[in-house]
Amino acid sequence: MQRDRGTVSAYKKRIRILKEQAELDGYSLNHPSKAAFLEFLEKNPLIRRGRLLLMENGNLRAVWKGENGVHIGLQFLNSRSIQYVIFKQRENSSPVSRVYGCDTMKGIAKQIDAFDLGDVLYS
Numbered sequence: 408m409q410r411d412r413g414t415v416s417a418y419k420k421r422i423r424i425l426k427e428q429a430e431l432d433g434y435s436l437n438h439p440s441k442a443a444f445l446e447f448l449e450k451n452p453l454i455r456r457g458r459l460l461l462m463e464n465g466n467l468r469a470v471w472k473g474e475n476g477v478h479i480g481l482q483f484l485n486s487r488s489i490q491y492v493i494f495k496q497r498e499n500s501s502p503v504s505r506v507y508g509c510d511t512m513k514g515i516a517k518q519i520d521a522f523d524l525g526d527v528l529y530s
Contacts, residue, residue, distance in 0.1 A: 428461070437465030473527035
């Protein structure tokens, strides 16, 4: 798979900016969270750019949104644990499925597959 170096570079620049802003506000970047996010990028070379935030607890949180209210948010705790929230309407007339929890990177990949979110996350 060909890595989109522009996406990785943009994320790294965003992390630097978030870290600087957090320090001005009196909190810091959680390094295990940063390492987990960078590992996630490494394991997902075709990832699209999403919105990247730094939570007040120091964790990075990435969010991707798609059509019809599709939403996936991942908060990177460390290399073994990622909190997730997913909203997905499976069919036009069905209610929106809402799930959340904490899982491993492999488990997150299974959630992405189960909810058919590849088109939201990958180019």
